[in-house]
Amino acid sequence: MKYEATIGLETHVMQKTNTKMFCSCKYEYGAEPNTHVCPTCLGYPGALPVMNEKAIELICKAGLLLGCEINPYSKWDRKNYFYPDMSKNYQITQADEPLCLGGQITVEVEGELKTFTLERIHQEENAAKNTHVAGASLVDYNRAGTALMEIVSNPCMSSAADALAYMTAIKQIMQYGGISNCDQEKGQMRSDVNVSVRPVGQKELGAKVEIKNMNSFAFIQDAIEYEIDRQISVLESGGTVVQETRGYNPDRGETFTQRTKENAHDYRYFPEPDLMPVKVSKEQIEQWRSELPEMPAQRRVRYVEELGLPEYDAGVLTASMDVSDWFEETMKHTQNAKAVSNFIMGEMLRLLSEQGLTISESRVTPEKLARIIELIDAKTINTGGGKQIFETIFNEGGDPKEIMEAKGLAQVSDDSALEGWADEAIANNPKPVEEYKAGNPASINFLMGQVMKASRGKANPGAVMQMLKQKLDG
Amino acid sequence: MPEKHDGMDVGYVAKLACIDLTDEEKTLFQGQLDQVLNYVEQLNELDVSNVEPTAHAIPIYNVLRKDEVGSSLNHADVIANAPSAADGHIRVPKIIDQ
């Protein structure tokens, strides 16, 4: 029998706000434990929540970017459960009237365009952070109460690849939209994944298994693949899949039972009496819409149409927002888009990945790259020299011109020097000379290489080519 | 509301509320709360199918706060209030994921 999987995601994204969702404590990753806490986020007696205006703006803008309808009336609810990371032992969330309804994104999965639909996006508050030590757990409430939105997809995906493409797109849009940094290492983007499997042709969905709280895309992919296989083998061996919550163990590459339906929580949702409903007017929505920043798809079009870059380059440059922003910053200092693109796609991305750095950590700044390109365009150095300067700055820092001088990279276009190297190359390599003369123009490249070698890379390649042609054709 | 309330399982509900009851308490509360729930059944006399619920007596909307950092509590006071603390954290018995 053939089986098909149905996958839905609940993606929690921490919004980029200065303060928490319902109190004015600062959100700061990595601060000393329990230093950004107040009566409200610690759940002290008598403390009350007040909504963060910016968080509401950001979730609505996220909704607009994801094609949601902004709910003109939304409200708050309490979700009751006891856990040490929940200081009030209820989470303030939105049950039946979330801020954003519906929505969809279209992404390319393995060369095919697919549209994934959303059920909703609702606002809630984050939990505290627990660390486990011998015999005890330690709680840091700095993260408790920070603004967290939950993007709930419909069960509309059917493979790990779909889920990966969906999450990648969500992350890109959140970053470009200024909604969230989505830094997964800092827990700013986490997903719960619902997976079910059914025989092809069966109408109703199979039993749903929820895999909780994963932040790495790779783990999510592995967990989905593992879970689909597991459920299929359960069905094939005549068993039934149990509806349950499972965790994912990345070391073993397996999911494991966390909570079965029988001991599921009873969250006892009810309207939060301490918070008033939110009404969003049409005017407000239009105002927010007008403030939305350019999305990656729009940037790609602009790079092709206005900067004349190939589609491929535009795709690579916009894949991550910090790279794209870096590119744009460099373009403020130079006109040569293709040269900038070549350096980023070539040297920059290679060196970053080799050294495990992000582009903001690069010693080569947009301005320095622009100056390297300026030297190339002025023919003061050749491209190879430019690459050498780039790599030197990347590794050690420094000024492009000073490095050029220190390394003697300035190009030689001077005829007498070139002539000597050219004559030498022709004299020492009779075979390619013969071939060239016999009508194979590519053979000149070998001679060219010899001249460049002799000049230790400093010869101006254009001038060399001209000189060789002159001598051989003449 | 059930026409005739079906009797609550006091033990189960207490567990949801993270309260352990003694057997005497269970018996006592069962009787008392059944009485209260019987009393509450009088609401069934009313047809409220077309009535909007009231969550807030005096409803207002969009009570918002600027995203500006305010003062937090003194860390030492937070730790002093905690029944158990370690390394600037609040210490709890080991959390075992259910």
Next chain:
Amino acid sequence: MADLNKCTIAELSEKLASGECTSVDIVNDVLASIDANDGKVGAYLTLDREDALAQAEAADEKRVAGSTLPMLGIPVAIKDLLNVKGQPCTCSSKILEGYIAPYDATVISKLREAGAIMLGRVNMDEFAMGSSTESSALGKTSNPWNFDHVPGGSSGGSAACVSADEAIASLGSDTGGSIRQPAAFCGCVGVKPTYGRVSRYGLTAFASSLDQIGPITKSVKDSAILLETLCGYDPMDSSSIDMDVPAFGKNLTDDASLAGMKLGLPKEFFVEGMDPEVEKSVRDAVEHCKSLGAEIVDVSLPNAKYAIAVYYIIATAEASANLARFDGIRYGMRIDGKDPADLYAKTRSAGFGQEVKRRIILGTYVLSSGYYDAYYKKAQKVRTLVRNDFTEAFKQCDAILAPVTPTPAYKKGEKTDDPLKMYLDDILTTPTNLAGNCALSLPCGFASNGMPIGLQIIGDDFQEETILKVGHAYEQSTEWHKARPSL
């Protein structure tokens, strides 16, 4: 001894302004009366004498420097569920043992700004759940009029200390009658303001959509003065209403006329089983108001009879969530366990008293899976009907007159074994909490056993001025409020 403790805020303000006494004199008299009587009354849980005297000295210095703040130098007792920075806040529960409030409730900040002296913390029903202060885990409070009787609740300590002249005034909180009922039982004046009038920030929540803080005082004028200090918009409380606060105190004129006023009399509020002495006193008070020029009109609040059912669903549901934070993790009592769940259960079982457990369980039940619509949602809908009744009634009158309670203060232990019986006593006060509007309680007579009887004056939303005016006119022309228990 000048018996300054027996004076009202209004009287003391004059004495302080004229230099007839100092704030230190007042505090000394109050402390002396606490020493003499609180052993019997049992109103206070904690009292920092030095701190009170230091505050009084500071107030006197301020006055010398020219300050004329409205509450300058007046000692006020605080119900033990309001957070005062650096002080315990136990809510009369064992579970908050060891907790030191790191912040001031907004009403406390306002009292400080107005120059008042934070006197001490007074007893209450545990987490404000009760009508007799008998559910306090920390002490027993008696009615100053008869020590065998309850002072009412949940603000029993707040009413008893004012009645016994152990404070000039006090703060209470009212979720289902917890200011008005003890005020009536102890012969004091108490106001439950309109929901949203007074910030709840720093008030340990019982039922968030019903709770309001208010004054308990010796006269209507004092309630007006103190209420004015407490009111006002607070950005820390999302339910706080941003509107001007009238000068409640100053606006009270001493002419006792009610000419031109329409006062409503709801037939449903003279309930079956009501004590005939209570009914007679209230009906006499109605006649008295008529003699002051008011027109009495019949009004109807047909859904008020459902108020208890609605109230005990909504209040307990909200409470079940509000009290979930008392778990032994971040503050208060902890009984350790093998894992957090075990710790919670042990701590909460030992830390909460029976009435609190009973209400948490009821509230948890009505919200639990499968029951929400049947209980909570339905109660919210009937709440709408209760509110609509008031809206209709206030089209016909300026204020409503009613009893506060079906009976005067009863004997201790009389209702502790029968929670439903005790709950039913709130039938006349809970409708106002559900509807959100304001109400005042003031003395209007005595039962033959010597216990005080209260008159309730109910106003529309934000019509505190109206009920204070009616109450003041009544008080000006009667003597009930001048009677004092002999201790």
